[in-house]
Amino acid sequence: MTATLLNHLAEGPASAPPLLLGPSLGTSYALWDKVAPELSAAHRVVRFDLPGHGGSAPDLIGPGATVGDLAGLVLALADSLGIERFGYAGVSLGGAVGLHLALHHPERISSLAVICSSAHFNGAKPWQERAALVRREGLAGLAESADARWFTPGFSVPRLVRDHREADPGAYAACCDALAAFDLRDRLAEISVRTLLIAGRQDPATPPAHLREIADAVPHATLVELPGASHLAPAQCPEAVLTALRAHLGGTARRGMEVRREVLGDAHVDRAQARQTPFTARFQDFISRYAWGEIWTDPTLGRRERSMITLTALVAHGHYDELAMHVRAARRNGLSPEEIGAVLLQTAVYCGVPAANSAFATAQRVLAEEEQGGE
Incomplete structure (x- = not known):
């Protein structure tokens, strides 16, 4: 042949x-x-x-x-x-x-x-x-x-x-x-x-x-x-x-790190970088290049839409520590507390009431911390 x-x-x-x-x-x-x-x-x-x-x-x-x-x-x-x-x-x-x-x-x-x-x-x-x-x-x-x-x-x-x-x-x-x-x-x-x-x-x-x-x-x-x-x-x-x-x-990685900081905040990224070891270095590089440098920079969707999708996916899989981080990110990306609540309410229909219940508890804690920090 x-x-x-x-x-x-x-x-x-x-x-x-x-x-x-x-x-x-x-x-x-x-x-x-x-x-x-x-x-x-x-x-x-x-x-x-x-x-x-x-x-x-x-x-x-x-x-x-x-x-x-x-x-x-x-x-x-x-x-x-x-x-x-x-x-x-x-x-x-x-x-x-x-x-x-x-x-x-x-x-x-x-x-x-x-x-x-x-x-x-x-x-x-x-x-x-x-x-x-x-x-x-x-x-x-x-x-x-x-x-x-x-x-x-x-x-x-x-x-x-x-x-x-x-x-x-x-x-x-x-x-x-x-x-x-x-x-x-x-x-x-x-x-x-x-x-x-x-x-x-x-x-x-x-x-x-x-x-x-x-x-x-x-x-x-x-x-x-x-x-x-x-x-x-x-x-x-x-x-x-x-x-x-x-x-x-390395341009993709550099841009990815910029977006990562814009969405998650310098404090979070600095903590992640400080915890990096030779064992985790390639994973951190992968996250910066692929998740932040390729996906989050794709102009097809805006950051508000990406935040709503991310919140839903994290609730669906029960990743509540990550959810807390992305509730903060959603606020940076322009979502109001009411909009975040609406996203979580919809997860109750498609991901289950217990999952949404835990998600609301996590989001309420983060939003309260944010409000106290603002005051």
Whole structure:
């Protein structure tokens, strides 16, 4: 049976924010070997192989392929994994795929990192010539010069060179066709996704000027230049790439902590942070990222509505300590005592009178404390 999906490797908790990692032409997902495991502590990391590279079938694309075709394969992979919205980071051709996704499918992309890549790849002719060469002679000759194109002198990753040599020539050439046709320079200003650009200062394939061009055009983009890095920065300078990606991807957690404080109050959050231990640190991070950074920031519902839903759910499950906290939060979110009472009265119908009785007792205590504090 013919494979229809890109070969991939998933790492990290299924409940964590998804992050897809795209490789460069000629490599496999092994390009991310020194980065992905670290990112998977806080993300559901999915790294994939391009068609004909690593474990991906070569017939997923053919002659005349475009970057849009490759982006479609990435979306099909995400769909198969039940991933609706995801962060994306890609190197070189993988970065071009990310730019296409951010421009044409912004509703699917929560953040974008473009690494050692470009909005264009120096015109069509060099890539057309390379595609013709590979179709005629295979990849052995190009693989011999891979280190010089990918790394600074004296550095090598034999696994990646082997992947280059063993890639399918037809699929590799089709990827060259995609690079030949790619040019988004006149549309970069339309990209609205939060974007990080990472350039290797020693990169001969996509020099820093290419990343600066994107950073200057994409609104609110951030550019990081890595000294001593060449074209495959995640393999050559993994710690520097990790540092930049963590700072970029941490935006959800930071916003989550802001909302958490706005809703629950500084005193409560400070107490929770003070009680945090190495054992509970990942759980606290999960709450900030997922509950507060993803759910409570979704503009579909306002905070008043979210407070009413939360109160009902807590009554239904008998979580009265949490209920007390969220009665206070409901008051911060603009609910009057009468409105809170109306919510609890409705829980008597749908959650049961005993549950509502306990809930009223908890809410009455909290509201009395609030009134005394006000006085």
